Amino acid sequence: MSAGPALSISHLSVKFGGLTALDDVFLEIAPNTIVGLIGPNGAGKTTIFNAISGLVTPASGAIAIHGKEMKWPASHDLAGLGISRTLQGVGLxxxxxxxxxxxxxxxxxxxxxxxxxxxxxxxxxxxxxxxxxxxxxxxxxxxxxxxxxxxxxxxxxxxxxxxxxxxxxxPEILLLDEPAAGLGQDDIDKFASLLKQLKQRCAIVIVEHHVDFIGAISDQVYVLNFGKVISSGSFDTVKRDPAVLAAYLGTSQQTGSEKLGGAHA
Ligand SMILES: Nc1ncnc2c1ncn2[C@@H]1O[C@H](COP(=O)(O)OP(=O)(O)OP(=O)(O)O)[C@@H](O)[C@H]1O
Ligand SMILES: [Mg+2]
Structure with a gap:
């Protein structure tokens, strides 16, 4: 396998009519790592997967797989490119x-x-x-x-x-959209160890609302809000980022820090 990221995205923008769902998004996934993608509802997380997998057409942006820049894939290209995804929900x-x-x-x-x-x-x-x-x-x-x-x-x-x-x-790149949604803590823990084993086989990008779970498994975390990457780095870094705390504030009675697991840190 070549060196460099398994997948990288730069300057990705997606528009739905007047709505800018993604605005100048960047993302880099190293081989055999888990990248967590978090952010409030409607932040654009699923839309990133849809752009990678040919379900929406980006207004602009570039994608490279194993360092090779290419056209945005059509959905029928994915298997050949070594990319596989699960859909939000179960869908069997x-x-x-x-x-x-x-x-x-x-x-x-x-x-x-x-x-x-x-x-x-x-x-x-x-x-x-x-x-x-x-x-x-x-x-x-x-x-x-x-x-x-x-x-x-x-x-x-x-x-x-x-x-x-x-x-x-x-796949060499696995995209998981809310795979732990609706699971109890026991199943989430088992799932976390499954993913840690899986990353020996492929790079994993995972969208999740369970931020503690993301913190436990991710090598790198990106935080999205209103279509923009507002923070990226290790979970410990992003959960202290004021921009991230602000994004999670006001979404519930909890403080942003509690939602990000800060209360238990
Ligand atoms: N096909 C579409 N047509 C029009 N608007 C869309 C479409 N898909 C997504 N959107 C809008 O784009 C924005 C980003 O949606 P997206 O589904 O990517 O969010 P998300 O971060 O995955 O949210 P959630 O956590 O609720 O799943 C939202 O405002 C959504 O309503
Ligand atoms: Mg979604």
């Missing part, structure tokens, strides 16, 4: 078993073609894909769920399956 196909859902992840770019391709797969190719899906489920600690249907899963289980689906394409 209810009519497919867990292992089939995970197998979908190998080819999510081609959508419904997958079914045709799957039918057309040779027995050997299908067996190979099934093995990769099992491997991804094992990594996500969900191998025992392989033959279940999504409707039978608990919420934390379904979160694990959606991670497995993102892993099956063996």
């Amino acid at each position: 196909f209810s009519g497919l078993s867990v292992i089939e859902n995970v197998m979908m992840g190998a080819n999510h770019s081609s959508g419904t073609n997958f079914f045709r391709d799957l039918l057309g797969l040779s027995g050997r190719a299908e067996a190979k894909l099934r093995r990769r899906a099992s491997d991804a489920l094992a990594w996500a600690g969900a191998l025992d769920l392989a033959e279940k249907m999504p409707g039978e899963l608990t919420y934390p289980e379904s979160k694990r399956v959606s991670i497995a689906r993102a892993l099956v394409s063996q």
Whole structure:
């Protein structure tokens, strides 16, 4: 693998009509690190993932993968570029078993073609894909769920399956949008150790509202507010940044410092 960042973004701006959702955003993700992306609701976190994954067209900005500048990817380019993402929420196909859902992840770019391709797969190719899906489920600690249907899963289980689906394409860059949302503390702790193992395999960018969790796992944190990066660095640095405390103030009864875990630091 080449030296330099796995992914870097500079001067990224995204507009929705009159709304500037992202304004001159920069982001750098070193290989085998976890980068946390935090910020209040509507700050633009998901929009960054949407720009990287071809779901919105940037008004301006540049993206480089392993130091190589390229056009903003279309969604069907992602697998080839080694990028995989989970969607905010769970998003499993209810009519497919867990292992089939995970197998979908190998080819999510081609959508419904997958079914045709799957039918057309040779027995050997299908067996190979099934093995990769099992491997991804094992990594996500969900191998025992392989033959279940999504409707039978608990919420934390379904979160694990959606991670497995993102892993099956063996990405070098994994984008996770609120993977811990709705999980209890026990599951969050297990998930944190899973991510720390996973970063041996790939770089991870994670959007989360659980700031303690972000603090525990991230090598680097970016804080977004109103479409701008207002702070970046280690979690310990950003949580003391007055701009960050101000951004988190007024969003609830808690002080910005409490929301950022400062009360426990
Ligand atoms: N497709 C879209 N069309 C119009 N406006 C959009 C679109 N997607 C996002 N926005 C707006 O852009 C801004 C940033 O939204 P985004 O979803 O990126 O925020 P977020 O940081 O992910 O928030 P949350 O924490 O609530 O998920 C918001 O004002 C949102 O309403
Ligand atoms: Mg979002």
